[in-house]
Structure formats: C-alpha cells, structure tokens
Amino acid sequence: MTEKNLVTAIRDTLHEEMAEDDRIVLLGEDVGARGGVFKVSEGFLDEFGPGRVIDTPLAESGIVGIAIGMAMDGLLPIAEIEFADFIHPAFDQIVSEAARMRYRTAGDWGVPMVIRAPCGGGIHGALYHSQSIEAFYAHVPGLKVVMPSTPADAAGLLRTAIRDPDPVLFLEHKKCYRLITGDVPDGADLIPLGPADVKRGGDDLTVVSYGYELHRCLDAAERLATEEGIEAEVVDVRTLAPLDTETILASVRKTSKVVVVYEDNRTYGAGAEIAATIAEEALFDLDAPIVRIGGPDIPAMPYAAALEHFYMEPEPDRLVRAMRDLARS
C-alpha cells in the first residue's frame, strides 16, 4: 500500500501498464512535451518515446477516430480528451463507431480503447471546464462508463479498463485529482468494471452517489453520525455503465430510504436511471419517496465564485439537511 492522491494513482497506473505492454499508446493534446495539462503523462515522452506518446493536432473527433483505427489493428490506445467539455466533437466517433463496432460486426471486430476525460466542476473552470458528461454516454449500448472516486478505485478500474476488450470512457473528476488521497495497493490490482462499492455502512438511509459528490456525501454522513447518530449507508456507483443495480437495491431494501446525489444538472441526469430502477424494483420496500439531488438545470457552471458556489451548494448544508429530513421522515 502507498498513499497517493487520485491523479498520481492514475499517472502511476498508466506508467506501470505502459511499461508492461508496448501495445499501449497514449494520444491527445499536450500529452507529450507538456506531460498533459494535469501532468498525468509527465516524463512519459522521454521514457516511452514519441511513437507511444503522441501529441495530436487539436481535433477530438480525429483523436478518437484514430484511436479506434489503432485499436482495430492490435494496439491498445488510450485517448486523452484534455477536458471532458471538449469531448463533444467526438460524440459521433464514440457513439456511432467505437460503441457500435462489435455489435455491427456480430463480434468480428472490437475496439479495445480507453478514453480518459477530466470532468466535473468546483474548480473555477466556468461553463467549459466544469461539465459532467456521464449521462450522455451511460445511455449508449456498447460503451462502458467509469468514474472512480478514490485513488485505489482509480488505479484498479483504470487497469481493468485498459485490459477490457471494449471501449471504456474513463471519467476523472478534476476536483478529486489532488484533494482526494488514499492508500493504493502496490501490485497490479484489478477492480472489475460493474460492481458498485459500499463506501460506508449504515442502516438509517441509503445514499447513492459517485465522483466528487460521493465525498461530500461521506462528509455529510460522518457529520450526521457524530452529531445526530444517524447512520447513512453510502454506495459509490463507480461504474455508471454497466450499472450495478443489485448492490444499490440491496442497500435500499435494507434502509428503506434513499437519496441519489449527483453533480450534473438534475433533469435527465444519470441519477434518474438510478431512481427509476429503485422505483421499479423496490417500491414497496420504501418508507419515503425517493429523494434526488442534482445540480440546477443550467449549463455547468458559471465562472464567478459566487455563481459557481451557488451551483455546487444552492442552499447551505443541502446534503446534511436532505439526509436528516429523509432519515427522520
């Protein structure tokens, strides 16, 4: 075990995997000399050479499309999208090509590729450096969508994603990069894509979340436990697609109360699928209406500190209040 922050866990995992397997190539904007705008590939260019660490032109659709070609011909490309907000030009290549390749060829061709994208807000990134994009992609059959919230999960899930025979969209919340630290196993630890993870046990209510919001839920849960003796069970979805409904439903059946929390704007967000699944599968286990907390339905997220703060926290202690009210209801 080594303690590191989330971005270091990703860097180290990439480094270990690239040192292990020369089919892995990294491509994206500024991944080479600059080592990535978040320094994820710092030093990689010198160590692995320009053939494996490719500074691309400014063209996301091309980055993904070229990675698809590489993946169809024996390489294991890892495409870095500089900010998740800039993945949109690649939407067609991801949805129409990467995600459909295996299905449309009845299994003949596959696209073993990872797309890494730093996402999320609360980092003063304004409208185009703060977006959550998981809802768009979790809906796409043929694509796996992962968002780790801890360094250990990031390492284990990324390693599995690289070895997965199908395309994986790997979302990294920028706010977690340096803020979240934790122990990471030193070996080549693999965490399967799919299973959610109960990050905190509790009997009074279930909280389902992921990414940076998960940590805010954990903080709120701790506060409620110490100050009011309310024990919340906190489930980290970890993999949006495929979605682990079993773990979520098991917790809900146990606590009979659930709040779903996500940063993305609320309406038609990923939390809707989670809430809907509970409403279909566990309705009669519920003692209270499902509570869903998402961001305001505005383009994430304004620049001015006051406006950004409003997005992240429309009312003070929003989570603690919602969890308390639900537990007391």
Added chain:
Amino acid sequence: MTEKNLVTAIRDTLHEEMAEDDRIVLLGEDVGARGGVFKVSEGFLDEFGPGRVIDTPLAESGIVGIAIGMAMDGLLPIAEIEFADFIHPAFDQIVSEAARMRYRTAGDWGVPMVIRAPCGGGIHGALYHSQSIEAFYAHVPGLKVVMPSTPADAAGLLRTAIRDPDPVLFLEHKKCYRLITGDVPDGADLIPLGPADVKRGGDDLTVVSYGYELHRCLDAAERLATEEGIEAEVVDVRTLAPLDTETILASVRKTSKVVVVYEDNRTYGAGAEIAATIAEEALFDLDAPIVRIGGPDIPAMPYAAALEHFYMEPEPDRLVRAMRDLARS
C-alpha cells in the same frame, strides 16, 4: 380542418411559415433540388429560391454552426438533419453553442433556430437510420426538445418552435410520417412548447409515452377497453424538454398506476426521468411499482426483419400484457 398525414402537416406548416416570413431559411443536405429525402421541402427551391432553400455540403456540424450564425444575425434558420442518426457530428455545436449562447451571454445573444431531425425505427433503417436521440438532448439546459405524434401536434408545435427565441430540436418519427393521419386546423394554430396532452382518458392506469410508441399504446388501450373493459389514460409527453410533470403527475395521482413506454433503448433513456419524477412526487399515490418499458439495450436497430421486429416487439403483445398486468395488480 384538413386531414393529412404527419409529414404533410410538417411540409404545409413549413411552407406557410416561409411564405409568411422571409427571415426563415431552410438548410441541409438534399433539401433543394431533391426536396429532402422525405420530400418535406419538395418544390420549395423553385418557390423560395436558392437563397432560402440551401443545399449544404455533407457536414452536420457545419450545418448547425452556420445556422447558429444566421440565427445570431436576424434570420430564423431551420436546419434539417437528414436522419437523426447523423446529428451526432453536430453534438458540440448544439450543446456547447446553440444551447449555451443565451446563458453564457447573460441574455445578450440568442439563437432562434429549429433543428429538424427524422428519427426512430421500425422502418427497416438498420443501425444508422433508426435511432432515438431525445435522451441525449433533453438533458441539455438551454435546448427545447419536441416530438409530436399527431399531424395536428406536428403543425402546431413546429409553428411555435419556429417562433421560439431559443433553439428547438424538433424530432419527427419516420414511422409516423405517412402512417399517422389526422385533422389539422387550417389557421396558424400554435401549440405551446411544454404542455403534455392526454390523448385518451381513463381511470384504471396511466400510460406515459410519445412518438410512435404512443400510437402503439393507444392501440393497446383500445384493445384492453373493448376486450376487457380496462380504461387506460394515455398521456402524450409531446415536449421532452421542458417536461410537463404536472400533467403526468395529475394522471398518476388519479389512476395510481403508471407505465412509461418509449422506443429508445431502456437504460438511461428519457423514460427514466419520467419514472424518477413520479417516484419523487407521487410515490404514496402509487398502488403498484412503476413499470418502465423501453427498447433492449442494443444499438438501435438491426436490419434483418426478424431482428428489427425483435427490437420493436421482444415478446408478442408486450404492451397489452404489461398494461393488463398492471391494471389487475
């Protein structure tokens, strides 16, 4: 009132509006000489001229981006995407530009534009001429998403969309184009964007749907009424965004049972938001778990007749059975 099919209602409305207001221009692939692959603009080129009916190069991002520029400078562009499946390259222009323009300028600039896209399957269109795309766009703040199911709604909603000061994604289900006919008011009838429409009254259960599936729900409801005396209330969402939760909740509170039906692949589809909203707002009004029926989680939709039919109808009488079971539960 004149009886016409859905595609004719759209054609006539476009024609009336263009004759009325020369700020309206039509642009897209094959909209000119060919009159559109669905003949929606047949004869328009001769009548309105090449300045207003623009055959564009094969470039969807450009089509939308150019329409945005036109809209920012006083025109009212209607961009046609030949098939909704081909709108994906324009995802960035729609999400980052059209939908965010007003917000990012605090109201200074707006994009009064309509994007028309023929969507949906069951017409032997295979993986890339059958897709449902509403879930991707209904999630985007700043964008309105409309899908009419009747000729009258198509006419009234399209007319309103053209006059709306903000971008509207207008989805036309290809299967409804010629199959669905109905009376259309002859005047310049306007139907507001937002309100859902109860297409059939009933007390035993609520069915929430839209597009072509709505008609299959109505057929099933008729069968259940005549054969078994079960009266289903069928709500046509009509506008996915903004979503009319009041009308949906009012019906659910009345019937205490609800099934949400949509053609798009089920997981993270638009029906999830509808089901989640009901679970939050009307949980204690429900006598049975919410039922959600969506397409299989495969890329819509294979070409072979047998496979396409499986997508549209995995088991025979799926809707009738689900509605009956729910009513009887």
Added chain:
Amino acid sequence: MSAQVTEAAPEALGLTGDDLLAMYRAMLTARLIDEAALRQNRMGRAPFVVPVSGHEGCQIGTGWALRPGTDVWVPYYRDLGIVLRAGLTPYEFFLGLFSKADDPSSGGRQMPNHWGSRRLKILSHSSPIATQVPHAAGIAYAARYRGDDVVVGCWFGEGATSEGDWHEGVNFAAIHRLPVIFVCENNEYAISVHQTKQMAVRDVATRADGYGIPGRVVDGSDVLACYAAMREAHDRARAGEGPTLVECKTYRFLPHTSDDDDKTYRSREEVEEHRHHDALIRFGALLRERGILDDAGAEELRDQLKDEIDAAIQAAWDAPDPDPQTALRHVFAEDGP
C-alpha cells in the same frame, strides 16, 4: 500541385494479359451483381440496394494496386468492386443483401454494402459518412508502429470530403507520413447535391497541397490510369513517403440507392452522356485491341458470371435468417476481458 495522371501501357505497369482479364472479370462481376441486385429489389426480395454501376473502373483500377491478404481495405458503401478485389464472394454479397445470419459483414445487422471482414482485412464501415477516414489513419499508424509492410487504402465519395472527420483524418496521416492512400471517387453528386454546392474547387485533389501530401487526378473510366496512380501511391507509402490523395473522376449511372429518384436532380441526357464513357466498354475495347478477349469470349465470360451469380443468389436466399434472440448478442465481447 495536384497532377493529372493519364493512361499508361499495361506492360509499363507490369500487368500481364491475365491480369487485364482478371480486372475485366472483376469489373463485369460488379456490374452484373448490380443488375441482379436491382432485379431482386424489384422482386421484393431486397428492400435496399446501393448501386455501383459507373464506379467499377476506378474501383478495380485503384483496388488492383493493393495486395489482398496483406494490405488493409477501408471502403465505403459504394465499393462493391473494392470488396470483390479484397476477396468477398458474390455469395457473401447476397448474404448481406438478404441480411442473412451468415452475412460476413454484420450477420444481417447492417444495411447491405456496409462491408467488414477481419479475415479479408476489410474494415467495418458504418453509415455515417467519412468516419472511416480517421480509422484508416489509425490503422496505418498501428502498422507502421509495428514495422509491418502494410498499406491502407481508404475510399470515399467527394461528398465525404466536406466532413470534419475527413479533414482531421487526412491531416493526421500527413503529419505522421503514414502508409495510407486516400481515394476519392468523385461522381459529382452527394445524393442530389452537385459538386458545385459542395466545394468551390474543380478538383478535390487540390486539397492535398494544404496537408502537404501529393494529389493526383485521374479519369475514373481509365482503369489503367487509376491503377498507375494507385501503384505510385502504393510505392510511396511503402517507401515511407506518406499518404497520397488520388481523385478519380467518375459517375454514378443509377440512382443513389433503390430509395432514390435521381430524375429530381439530374437530366437523363446527362446520365446518358456519361454512359458513353463507361469504363467497362472502354476497358473491354482495350482487351479486344490487344487480342486478350474477343466478342465470343466476352459473351462466354458474361454468361458464366451470370450463372455464378444466379447460383449465389439462390444459395444466399436459401440461407438461414438470423435468430431473433441473437439481437441481444455482441454488445460487448462475449468471452469477457
């Protein structure tokens, strides 16, 4: 600047009489399959047909410079001639046309002409136009990365060149001097949209300069000129000199697809005029001049191919349809990671 490439003597190109005969046979096969497919469409057995007629010359001409079994093919839906050259059989074509379970491209999941075969090194191709261009660049990158002696051929219509993906894919290939050849089958129309509404230049090849690669313009009805331009590009690619953009001026004799009505956007006279430049006629004449194939031989070949195609149609029609339940398969790899 983009240079015009014109007809060369077969000998100079290293093509034997047998080669020329094989090329003619392939072109004729494509033409006869087209006619047969449209008959199947009229009979109601094939809901959707994408004609090739008019493009056979530039497809076989360019395709002949690639090495089946070694090089990689990245064709688009119009490229029946290319996939025949790559090794697809008429029987396999009709399995696709009838969307049968054994359709090698997609098991009946995609529309006809949406090619793909790992075995034949034909990349799977979707409906969205131009998405295959970056794929071709990526494959060329992978091959070069491993040091494989592989050239990637990437075909598309002039309409595809308007898409951003075309620009991004060609640019990347040029920057890395990748072993890929971009072949534009310029038939003047993107469905109904004439070239003059697609670009303000006469030749797509003019764009090559802007990427720092050579551009070539060839008469698509001149099979040997197409072959010569492609051979040169193939040599450049193998020599590590990077991509070439080859533009073949061609014409589609039939509607865009069986769903199209081309009378709405082009005159019969225009179509007739182009039929006079049919590569099949022109190349047939060349074979006659050179005593490789006389009229009797041509007739015999045609009859033989027709029989083969009829047999293929029968066999394909009798082949099993996909099992509905299989619609759920292959969303992800079935063996798992």
Added chain:
Amino acid sequence: MSAQVTEAAPEALGLTGDDLLAMYRAMLTARLIDEAALRQNRMGRAPFVVPVSGHEGCQIGTGWALRPGTDVWVPYYRDLGIVLRAGLTPYEFFLGLFSKADDPSSGGRQMPNHWGSRRLKILSHSSPIATQVPHAAGIAYAARYRGDDVVVGCWFGEGATSEGDWHEGVNFAAIHRLPVIFVCENNEYAISVHQTKQMAVRDVATRADGYGIPGRVVDGSDVLACYAAMREAHDRARAGEGPTLVECKTYRFLPHTSDDDDKTYRSREEVEEHRHHDALIRFGALLRERGILDDAGAEELRDQLKDEIDAAIQAAWDAPDPDPQTALRHVFAEDGP
C-alpha cells in the same frame, strides 16, 4: 497559391499620422493591460489570465481594416487587441477579468477573454476551439442575404485549423463567396504542441487553394503588412468576391495562460529571439522615423495609459459581483416567445 504580403507605405494604404498613432496606442493599451492583468493574477485577484503579448501587431493591423459599428467581429480568447479595436474599454475588460455582474461579455459567467457584445457586434465566443468559424460564415450569409454592407472578421490560432469545424465553416463560406475574412494568428503552438505536430505544411494559408479562396501570408510583427492584407481582403469581401484566408506569423511571448508553464515545451532562447521582433518596438520605431511620436511622447502616452488602466482596475474591482440567485437566469429568453 498563397502569396506573401510585405510592408507598404502608410500613405499608399491611406493611413494618416493620426491613424498610425491611434494604432500604436491600441497596441500599447493591449500590452499594458496584459501586464496589469498578470499583476492582478499574482495579487490573487484574477484567478485566470489569457495573455496577448506578442499578438498585438497582427491584431491591430488586421483589426484596423474593419469598420467598428458596421462590421462584425468573431474573435477568440487571445484577441484583446481585436476587441479593443471593436470598442471594448479597459474598464469592461477588467469587469470580465474580475467576473463582475456588469461584465459585458457574460456577466461573470464565462472565463475572462470569452468576448461577446451585441452592442459592439462582437460575437459571443466559447471555450471549444474553432466553433466560431461556422458562426462567422452564417453571419456573413445573413448579412449578404439582406444585402447589408457588412464584412465579418473571424480570428483564430493555427491550432484551430485542425478542427473539423474550421474545415466545414471555411468551405461553406467559399462555396457561397461570403463576405468573411478568416485570420489565422499563427504563433507556432497550440498550448505545447508545435506547428510541426499540427500540420505537415509551413503555411496555414496553403490550405486556401483547396477551398478555392486566396491565401495570404504576412509577418505578424509588420503591422502595416497585416493591415494591407486585411484591407485587400476587406475590399474583396465588399466586392462580392468572397472570403480570404490571411495568415499572420506571430508568437506568444508569455505562457498560454496563467495556468501554463511554457518552460516545459519551449526554450527561453526561443522566446527571447522572438521578443526581438516585437511589433510594438518595430511599429514604435516606424512612428519615430516618421516623426509621429518621439521618445518623450511615447513615455507620456505610456504613463497616461497606465493611469487609465489603473483607474479601470480600481473601478472594476469595486464593481458588484453577480448575485448568486441570478445563476438560474437566462437559460431561455425571459420575455418568452
């Protein structure tokens, strides 16, 4: 082919001494705002700064050929010089830098340098690169459609030319011969990615041929050459002759933004070398030669501008922040349809 445009005599360009002085003043204002903004950043009052230093010459040179109040500006984040020319005041710039409620571009919603003002005919610009290129074409189409005497100027870096949107926007403008001028501020880098990894050509302007429009290459440190090229393009646009692609060879003296560390990807020597070609120095010398501005006058001007900027900073800093509740506003038009 893309032609090289070189310095012309101001008289020949119809520029008076006052014009030259005004141009110099604008360039100097941009430079001094840059320095002041970075000081604010170090003081912790401006979290994010996008420097312009090095680009002032090509911005003021090209921007001067457009008519404020008549023509439309489609700039990108680096274009402080352009928006100053369009009429944005230093005070308004600092309102944006401090994301204040009265920031004319976005009311503090967008990052600094994400310009936009209906009043000044400056199109709102987002972070995604090159999305404004199709917008510029659309605006030019609308203006031409109405018969307005309007020219659209569209600025971007060389990095933007790799995006599909750039290709699609320029192509459409060329097809319709729209009154738009595409100006590439080529500073050799897209953040850290050098031009040689972005394209296989020396000049972006080489791409013009492929769209059927003229391309011009100018030395971005030669203000009058930039003006001359833009004037010619402006005349063409007004004469209905369509778009021009003007490439200005320039250089960014400072890191990409206040978040960047350019030492990781370029040497100090390289940066120093380019500082010797600072357009501000070169243009200042020209004014001296012509007796338009002597050293004393230059000093005086600098002091005067500094005072103005300091006053602007103070006023902007004291301006009110946006009210948090307003974050919910303007998702849609508030008056409704």
